[in-house]
Amino acid sequence: MRNLVALFTVLMLLSGMLAPVAAAPFAVSRVKDVAKVQGVRSNQLVGYGLVVGLAGTGDSNKIQETIQSIANMLKTFGIVLTAGDISDLKMKNVAAAVVTAQLPPFAKPGDTIDITVSSIGDAKSLQGGTLIQTPLRAANGQVYAVAQGAVSTGGFAAGGRSGSQQKNFPTVGTTPNGAIVEQDVPMEFSNEGTIRLSLNQPDFTTASRISNAIDDRFGGISIARDPGTVEISIPGAYRNNVVGFVAAVEELAVAPDNIARVIVNERTGTVVMGGNVAIDEVAVAQGGLNIKITKTTDVSQPPPFSYGNTETTTNTELDVEEEAGSLIVLPATANVSDVVNSLNAVGATPRDIISILQAIKAAGALHADLQII
Incomplete structure (x- = not known):
């Protein structure tokens, strides 16, 4: 002092x-910024694939999973390798990778989503590689999308006798719109004429304020079941336009409360x-x-x-x-x-x-x- x-x-x-x-x-926010409709959610997808076309920065011969994957892929094209041929494979231009993606709610077949490609072997870089067709599965084991395309790493790794330099993570890359949705995930966000809102941060005061804002606009149709849930009865005028009703509710102004x-x-x-x-x-x-x-x-x-x-x-x-x-x-x-x-x-x-x-x-x-x- x-x-x-x-x-x-x-x-x-x-x-x-x-x-x-x-x-x-408190700052005034929209309902859609502090709560979401129950039943509307994204789903995680994951798959295993191969990245080819690398400039000598792929997996080494020590990664048996990559060697076996190459042999299995060639077999689907009618090329059968003997045990000796498999042991002689040079993997420096190929890398095994895990492909992950988020399937957004209400995505339809034919839509495209972004993917992330991550090396799981000892590859030095995925820069310049191309992911070959990889099925993406959800937790239930079903295929919901198929990924393929050029991998963009946004980084590099270079080395020499005097040392090495690396920028970002060249073993992880992305492919914008790299997966095509094959099937959609059915979602039900209304049940017997009611919908439920889930608060992003459960709070008694915020839940009560949301319920009051809905009742002031549409009448006594909502109740705060708990600090994280507000249950709403769909008015008769909106029974055939549930989407319009949800849009009107999401635009209501509310002042969220938080713990100091x-x-x-x-x-x-x-x-x-x-x-x-x-x-x-x-x-x-x-x-x-x-x-x-x-x-x-x-x-x-x-x-x-x-x-x-x-x-x-x-x-x-x-x-x-x-x-x-x-x-x-x-x-x-x-x-x-x-x-x-x-x-x-x-x-x-x-x-x-x-x-x-x-x-x-x-x-x-x-x-x-x-x-x-």
């Missing part, structure tokens, strides 16, 4: 500004806090200890004709100075940003503020969830 007079000036201004202070306002929370990142000195954090009146003392060590060299000359030797000596001086800790009285405030602003005004560093907030929480004066990451 650099200037005690400036600190008390700031605190006096705050004490006049903060009594009394209302709770911090302060996030502290000690590695970077970052403090992020919500606007509904409250602090009681509390006294804080913050001081510092400065230690200074200096070394000087002295030369000792012998008297004339004494046959002595010139000697050098090193002297060490230790200076310890402890700054006076200023006892600060922080007034009760409706949000922690005013406290941080007052501490910044008198020169407190981000790490000083982090230590002060931790101490205030330990004292029981910070009414918020303090999370350290």
